[in-house]
Amino acid sequence: MxxxxxxxxxxxxxxxxxxxxxxxxxxxxxxxxxxxxxxxxxxxxxxxxxxxxxxxxxxxxxxxxxxxxxxxxxxxxxxxxxxxxxxxxxxxxxxxxxxxxxxxxxxxxxxxxxxxxxxxxxxxxVNFLETDNEALGKEGADFIADQLKQRYGSIKGNVVDLEGLLGTTAGDEREKGFSTEFEALQKNNPGLKLVSKQAADFDADKAFNITTQLLAAHSDIDAIFNGNDDNAVGAVRAIRQANRAEPIGNPKHIIIISIDGTEQALSDIRKGQIDGTLSQxxxxxxxxxxxxxxxxxxxxxxxxxxxxxxPHMLITKANIDSADVKAYGLWGDEMSK
Structure with missing residues (x-):
């Protein structure tokens, strides 16, 4: 800790x-x-x-x-x-x-x-207060589709889904949102492939181990959807260890989108290692x-x-220092002080 x-x-x-x-x-x-x-x-x-x-x-x-x-x-x-x-x-x-x-x-x-x-x-x-987790999953799928379209001119590529902790409302609904939207995108974009879907349980070490195995088995992974930032942190660590880390904009860069807005994710966004987090x-x-x-x-x-x-907000390197993001709150940075 x-x-x-x-x-x-x-x-x-x-x-x-x-x-x-x-x-x-x-x-x-x-x-x-x-x-x-x-x-x-x-x-x-x-x-x-x-x-x-x-x-x-x-x-x-x-x-x-x-x-x-x-x-x-x-x-x-x-x-x-x-x-x-x-x-x-x-x-x-x-x-x-x-x-x-x-x-x-x-x-x-x-x-x-x-x-x-x-x-x-x-x-x-009396009250159930949450982020719209199904929307988070959907927006994660759309973010990947947008990035792949910028890369290839059309929505195509090989995608990994690192699920969260299933059995929780957050994990289940994020996965539902991502899977439903991804399948809808596939109907009009046959070149969009899901090469693996595995539960990393909101755990960085599990995400690291799963991603390490997937990188060894697949030489052409384009993007990884992560059920939360811990999943993403583990995936990024595996990518670096496998010598597969490339800067954003490089055609071999593995697109990483996650959820939460933790300090580690914000740090990795600033370094160009995570493309975005849908911050709660x-x-x-x-x-x-x-x-x-x-x-x-x-x-x-x-x-x-x-x-x-x-409310939630997509944070990327392009907007992390903007007034809108600061007004919403970089809670991960605040927790590190």
């Missing part, structure tokens, strides 16, 4: 401990469960919740991370329910496995707010989730949408 991640974990532990001690005196205690703090995106999400709670002195936070294990998350959320928290903000590891504890919270009268990833139960969440902003998205919790607990239920898509 990075130094930033280590500091954040320490802060999470400290805040969680202080919140647990003070919860008896707090008007409203909010329990947070994130999938993992090993991923920069969820570090940003956690910071957003912390910042949101800090802006509301009538709220306190008990903070947990499941370290990527669905059973751990179930146990942690059960413990939060047993502590009689006033509300839950959940970032589920798996949309289905989280359902029983969400329903238990419902039975206990504890409102559940899901963030970035949802629970597979209709009406069990987990910090501002998480702050909004806390605002909905505050509204729910203090008389503003009517203003809360059941489901909402948070």
């Amino acid at each position: 990075s130094k930033v991640g280590t500091r954040l974990v320490a802060a999470v532990i400290a805040i969680g401990s202080l919140s647990a001690v003070s919860s008896a005196q707090a008007a409203d205690v909010v329990g947070l469960s994130v999938a993992t703090l090993a991923n920069p995106f969820f570090q940003g999400m956690t910071r957003g919740v912390q910042d949101g709670i800090a802006a509301h002195p009538d709220l306190r936070l008990i903070n947990t991370s499941a370290n990527g294990d669905a059973n751990t998350q179930t146990n942690q959320v059960t413990d939060l329910i047993n502590q009689h928290v006033s509300a839950l903000i959940l970032n589920p590891i798996n949309a289905n496995s989280i359902v029983p504890v969400v329903k238990e919270a419902n039975r206990k009268g504890i409102p559940v707010f899901t963030l970035d990833r949802g629970a597979a139960c209709g009406g069990c969440q 902003n987990p910090v501002t998205m998480a702050e909004q989730s806390v605002k909905y919790v505050e509204a729910y607990l203090h008389g503003g239920k009517a203003s809360i949408p059941a489901h909402q898509f948070w």
Whole structure:
């Protein structure tokens, strides 16, 4: 884990401990469960919740991370329910496995707010706040098509799909968006080929291993769609190790498009190693989730949408320093400070 991640974990532990001690005196205690703090995106999400709670002195936070294990998350959320928290903000590891504890919270009268990833139960969440993941996948396919058209004059070439973590709403919907759009593009562009589709699980090491194997098997890969930035970072590392790295604009450059907007992805975009990331902003998205919790607990239920898509933005080397991107927020850079 990075130094930033280590500091954040320490802060999470400290805040969680202080919140647990003070919860008896707090008007409203909010329990947070994130999938993992090993991923920069969820570090940003956690910071957003912390910042949101800090802006509301009538709220306190008990903070947990499941370290990527669905059973751990179930146990942690059960413990939060047993502590009689006033509300839950959940970032589920798996949309289905989280359902029983969400329903238990419902039975206990504890409102559940899901963030970035949802629970597979209709009406069990007060608010599900996410990026439009299906749109992210579609836009990733369109980005590759545009880049290939610039290269060849028509949409053709060999493409790899490094899927995210299937079983999560984010992973499933991004893959659905990419696959549906890619198949539609293929109908009018028979030279567009999908040479491999494999799940890298939002994991840089898995993406590195898969890409290493694919580069050994294929000498003519034109582009790689990545379910998130960690996938892309692993793919870029494999490309460099295989001595296949070429600058953007070179006909042998392997086009890399990903999702999230992490610091590492932004750095690789500036270096010309990643062509683009469809950036989310987990910090501002998480702050909004806390605002909905505050509204729910203090008389503003009517203003809360059941489901909402948070804005996203394509970031490339051409626009990374633009006013529009800065206004949207380079959250990856902010997390590294």
